[in-house]
Amino acid sequence: MAWVIPIFLAYVPGLVIGFMIFTLLITRYHEIPLRPPRGEWSEGDWPPVTILIAAWNEGEAIVRTLEQIAQLDYRGSVEVVVADNNSTDDTGARADAAAARLGLDYRRIFESKQGKHHALNAALATVTTPLVVTVDADTHVQRESLTRLVLRLTSTPQDQHVSACAAALVAENPLASYVTRMQQWDYRLGINGVKRMQAAYNTALVAQGAFSAYWAADVRAVGGWPDAIGEDIVLTWAMLGSRGLVQYEPLALGFTVVPVKLDRLLSQRSRWARGMLEGLRTHPPPRQHRVLAKLVAGIDYLVPILDIGVIFFWVPGVILFLFGYPLIFGWWSMLLLPITLAVFGFLQRWQARHVFQTLDIHPQPDKRGFIGYLFAYQVLTSAAALRGYGQYLTGSGRRWK
Secondary structure (H helix, E strand, C coil): CCCHHHHHHHHHHHHHHHHHHHHHHHCCCCCCCCCCCCCCCCHHHCCCEEEEEEECCCCCCHHHHHHHHHCCCCCCCEEEEEEECCCCCCHHHHHHHHHHHHCCEEEEEECCCCCHHHHHHHHHCCCCCCEEEEECCCEEECCCHHHHHHHHHCCCHHHCCEEEEEEEEEECCCCCCHHHHHHHHHHHHHHHHHHHHHHCCCECCCCCCCEEEEEHHHHHHCCCCCCCCCHHHHHHHHHHHHCCEEEEEEEEEEEECCCCCHHHHHHHHHHHHHHHHHHHHHCCHHHCCCHHHHHHHHHHHHHHHHHHHHHHHHHHHHHHHHCCCCCCCCHHHHHHHHHHHHHHHHHHHHHHHHHHHHHCCCCCCCHHHHHHHHHHHHHHHHHHHHHHHHHHHHCCCCCCC
């Protein structure tokens, strides 16, 4: 145990946190000017885009999503395709009516085979534009987001091809419950911070289906979206391994509806954990062609160790410490708290200055949610991740939601 405990509580967490801090300190974000990839500011200079929205029983959400898409300031042509995955509610009727009212270039495709990948691939087969963007039916895109996403996707860092670009997501409903209060900080500090670190090496590990852009030819070249609970994760890793780079644009902002209830949050994080293992199995990091991709993707091998450490070492250690038994860690372990606060402070200030200020967005302060995120959130999500690992190893059934 003298070796095991430091591995789970110190060495692995220190390695991951240190790598992230090192990366964020030595790299600078370079905003791409809002002008077309070539020529002057005119419609013909912007590549046509097809936005795919996979929807299953999203009658309550689909109209608002289409309304936000209609307000995009993208100067090129935009076609919207709703991939109706055998919905049993009024998703189709509401989407059709909203698209007609908004004047969208719109189509709806009905896919009877249940599964998000079936819906997306059926829609992809009809796409004729060079770029395809996926948006979840409960994600609301910011006005400039598509323009910034396309600019980052069409850039060529180190003269290399960018296959996909992930947008930045923040919580649409941050104050709906205490569960959403904690999640808003996870999206703002955790998820977006990790993506910035990965993108510094041109290896964003998840071009999430909620809001990301891809070259349609690259998606087709790797066989489209796979039959996996983490279809966006496996697709991203396939592109990294055979097609090119995957980037991230923090100013391409999307507001996604996060789970309000704890059980829905835990189910979501279990699915994400299973998706990560699917990616590691299908496209192991050692098979990546670029050395940096091997390194960044290989960090995911350490994530289960972090989750095990939180549940089986950190939580028991805190309980024993509070009762006067510093058997697992002592006062020196409390240094983790100021280090964590310093990292979060850096990430929060960066986002406030470079994202929210630039886009003229003013999120409400929420100290209560931050305290819950700091002291309880990781325990909850690590427990959910362990359940997801167990579901993956036992081959239990999968659900879209």
